[in-house]
Amino acid sequence: MEIKKAERKQAKMKLALQGPSGSGKTYSALLLAFGLCGSWEKIVVIDTENGSSNLYAQLGDFNVISLSAPYSPEKFVSAINLAEASNMSVIITDSISHEWEAQGGILDMHGSMTGNSFTNWSKLTPRHNSFVQSILNCSCHIIGTIRSKQDYVLTEKNGKHVPEKVGLKGVTRDGMDYEFTAVLDLDIKHNATASKDRTGLFMDKPQFIITDNTGRKIRSWCESGNNISDVILQIQRSKSINVLREIYNKYPEHRTELEKLFKEQRSIIEADTYTNELTLNTSENGTS
Numbered sequence: 001m002e003i004k005k006a007e008r009k010q011a012k013m014k015l016a017l018q019g020p021s022g023s024g025k026t027y028s029a030l031l032l033a034f035g036l037c038g039s040w041e042k043i044v045v046i047d048t049e050n051g052s053s054n055l056y057a058q059l060g061d062f063n064v065i066s067l068s069a070p071y072s073p074e075k076f077v078s079a080i081n082l083a084e085a086s087n088m089s090v091i092i093t094d095s096i097s098h099e100w101e102a103q104g105g106i107l108d109m110h111g112s113m114t115g116n117s118f119t120n121w122s123k124l125t126p127r128h129n130s131f132v133q134s135i136l137n138c139s140c141h142i143i144g145t146i147r148s149k150q151d152y153v154l155t156e157k158n159g160k161h162v163p164e165k166v167g168l169k170g171v172t173r174d175g176m177d178y179e180f181t182a183v184l185d186l187d188i189k190h191n192a193t194a195s196k197d198r199t200g201l202f203m204d205k206p207q208f209i210i211t212d213n214t215g216r217k218i219r220s221w222c223e224s225g226n227n228i229s230d231v232i233l234q235i236q237r238s239k240s241i242n243v244l245r246e247i248y249n250k251y252p253e254h255r256t257e258l259e260k261l262f263k264e265q266r267s268i269i270e271a272d273t274y275t276n277e278l279t280l281n282t283s284e285n286g287t288s
Helices: 025-037 052-059 075-083 095-102 106-110 117-135 211-221 226-235 241-250 261-288
Strands: 016-020 043-047 063-066 090-094 141-157 160-170 182-186 192-198
Touching: 016 025, 016 211, 025 043, 025 052, 025 141, 025 211, 043 052, 043 075, 052 090, 052 226, 075 090, 075 117, 095 106, 095 117, 095 141, 095 241, 106 117, 226 261, 241 261
Parallel strands: 016 141, 016 182, 043 063, 043 090, 090 141
Antiparallel strands: 141 160, 182 192
């Protein structure tokens, strides 16, 4: 346990798009993804919506992993692992709601279980949490779409009151929105507003239409922290084992890929220390 100074590091975006049917979640997610990575070939859609993402194939050569029922948490985890292993940059999970409410999802499994309801939740919650952790621990940007329950309100148009579809609560487990860096709510006119935003890019700002430029803004925010080049420079400039150890402990996310450099710099420091001590001893002996 130790106290450290707060520091912004480079991050992978975990973002949710929430809205009713017809609000443009899939289309907006694809534009966001392209802005985030700049290459359609590095985008993959985990499609639970009967291949609806294929309707936007004209946008670019993105990839698709098609999921069908049962929509168990483990199936989503396997798809995320496959996308990550395939060196994708952005994973779109369209939609997360299926893991919770669709056939074979958490609620469906709970409803089919016999015995004590509370005890049954103790068996299902770890499975859901495993799905959440696969999103948080993934080395790719992840955009998750969330269906929202729908209602209708009367709005005035041309002097007449007409019903308009609006989205309400997201169809997923309560608190799921806390896990994301940002949550953007879409209305039926495709306007986005932020209901949660740790980036500071969207909260308390006017509603807007999502474009690939939105993704570029997010990418700029993600890359504004310390990157691996900064860490490499710190390692190369370190002059003592203690300083090198501080760098090692400060950036655990870079330990594996920089392990060789850490060892090389340690050898350099130890060699310099030995040379300095030998020079000092020789000087002292010559003086005496």
